Amino acid sequence: MSLEQKQKILAALAGGADRVFALQSRLTALRGLGPANGGSGEQDKADFLESWLRSFGIDDIEHVDAPDSRVPSGKRPNLIVRVPGRSARTLWILGHMDVVPAGEESLWRTDPWTVTRDADDPDLIYGRGVEDNQQAIVCGCMVAAALKENGVTPDLSLGLIFVSDEETGNAYGIQYLLKEKPDFVKEGDLVMVPDSGSPDGTFIEVAEKGILWLRVTVDGVQCHASKPDDGKNALVASAAIILGAAEIEQRFDARDSIFSPDRSTFTPTKHEANVPNVNTIPGREVFYIDCRVLPCYTLDEVLAAFRDLGARVSETYGVNVDVQIQMCEPAAAPTPEDSAVVQSLKKAVKEVLGVDCWCGGVGGSTVAVSFRERGIHAAVWAHIFENCHTPNEAARLSFAVGDAQVYASMLFLD
Numbered sequence: 001m002s003l004e005q006k007q008k009i010l011a012a013l014a015g016g017a018d019r020v021f022a023l024q025s026r027l028t029a030l031r032g033l034g035p036a037n038g039g040s041g042e043q044d045k046a047d048f049l050e051s052w053l054r055s056f057g058i059d060d061i062e063h064v065d066a067p068d069s070r071v072p073s074g075k076r077p078n079l080i081v082r083v084p085g086r087s088a089r090t091l092w093i094l095g096h097m098d099v100v101p102a103g104e105e106s107l108w109r110t111d112p113w114t115v116t117r118d119a120d121d122p123d124l125i126y127g128r129g130v131e132d133n134q135q136a137i138v139c140g141c142m143v144a145a146a147l148k149e150n151g152v153t154p155d156l157s158l159g160l161i162f163v164s165d166e167e168t169g170n171a172y173g174i175q176y177l178l179k180e181k182p183d184f185v186k187e188g189d190l191v192m193v194p195d196s197g198s199p200d201g202t203f204i205e206v207a208e209k210g211i212l213w214l215r216v217t218v219d220g221v222q223c224h225a226s227k228p229d230d231g232k233n234a235l236v237a238s239a240a241i242i243l244g245a246a247e248i249e250q251r252f253d254a255r256d257s258i259f260s261p262d263r264s265t266f267t268p269t270k271h272e273a274n275v276p277n278v279n280t281i282p283g284r285e286v287f288y289i290d291c292r293v294l295p296c297y298t299l300d301e302v303l304a305a306f307r308d309l310g311a312r313v314s315e316t317y318g319v320n321v322d323v324q325i326q327m328c329e330p331a332a333a334p335t336p337e338d339s340a341v342v343q344s345l346k347k348a349v350k351e352v353l354g355v356d357c358w359c360g361g362v363g364g365s366t367v368a369v370s371f372r373e374r375g376i377h378a379a380v381w382a383h384i385f386e387n388c389h390t391p392n393e394a395a396r397l398s399f400a401v402g403d404a405q406v407y408a409s410m411l412f413l414d
């Protein structure tokens, strides 16, 4: 009985490419840029998704909207959608509604805000958000609609979580939602975060490194470049810190083969403008270091190492060095490979895509960490190119159809 129902849903989803295209087109047109990215928020997207789901008779839609006076609606929408199964045990699929800006529009071959099919390959679509993270939202909607249209009640309940503010810090999104509704995910539920993956669909992300962003300010003494002895060159002192980052990386030398790369990384990145002219010795430099730290180290240890380096450089070069935290997100315990969500996902991917999955960790960060730090096992997986945030962001309609079938398969316990 259950098997028959599952086959019915998988067959219905198989013909869903046009529906994927239609949903992607609407979502991209509605943008969903957060205010920190110069946008008006995710409300239009949330309204569209809610009315689309209600048109299929899906009415259990809970709002956990975060107040935000920076956007016209005054709130950042977060939705919890439930489609009941035979059991209250729920498969959750989380997607974020916000996207990043198009970036340099001249680098796009098509209008970033109009989903466009490739001229030679109609399965391939372009548009901002089609991969990150609309595919997750679209696939969740596809499964929910297919259950209703076919009158199928799966073994597990289906839960869709649509959040705001993933691209600019999560405070109005998953963090707000979990603060307001700390217990909405129950023990035994399966949590999927389809916000990272691989082009062959085999990679399951189960672990993330800790992230520490440091803002380093070096204050020296500005002077004319022809009389360097009169000043303290902040740029030269900064160079010593930048080179010192490599030494710190050698000190924090643990390896963990689950991650790629398998070590902690300490990477100088952004540098703020200093003097506008060539013949002035800069008296102040501000730059940033992006640290991705294996879970065996604390971020406090890393911060202490950089402050120690700063103290040594300030003594050697006669400057003042200040190391501040720009962002700090400690690593959470990985999702075990033998957890129910990973096992169920592996089985479903094998059934639908015919491939074997492998588990690994990344240096990036997804909202899965918000679940993992609460002891909830979350798996990050999607069949995607991994081209998020790029110009000409692309996705395949067939990838989305397959992902929807994978989630549908996970709803049945045979």
Ligand SMILES: [Zn+2]
Binding pocket: 096, 132, 133, 166, 195, 388
């Ligand atoms: Zn994303």
